[in-house]
Amino acid sequence: MKILLLFFLFFLLSAAVAIMMDLVMGMNLSMSLRNMKNPFWVMTLPEYVILFVLLAVMVTSIFTKKQPQPRNKS
Incomplete structure (x- = not known):
């Protein structure tokens, strides 16, 4: 679950950096958001x-990861 949280955190941070770069270059917020969505329009x-498929593999690998077994001290 920590990995999923980190994934979303990095996604939000990278999106924020991309939007901030557009804002620094003088674009308004709606143009910056349109630039973020543009690659999905032409796919x-x-x-x-x-x-x-890649997103599904990433999500399923997070939820199906084996937990280490605790060792019994004898």
Whole structure:
């Protein structure tokens, strides 16, 4: 669960940096958000499939990770 939280934290931080860079260059907020969504507008179906497969692999690997077994002290 910590890994998922870190993933979302890094995602939000990287999105904030991209928006701040656009704002520093003189764009308004709506133009900056449009630039963030633009790559998804021009994607084709195979690109969407690859994107969702990679995201699904990442999420399932987080939830199916084995927990280490505690050792019995004898």
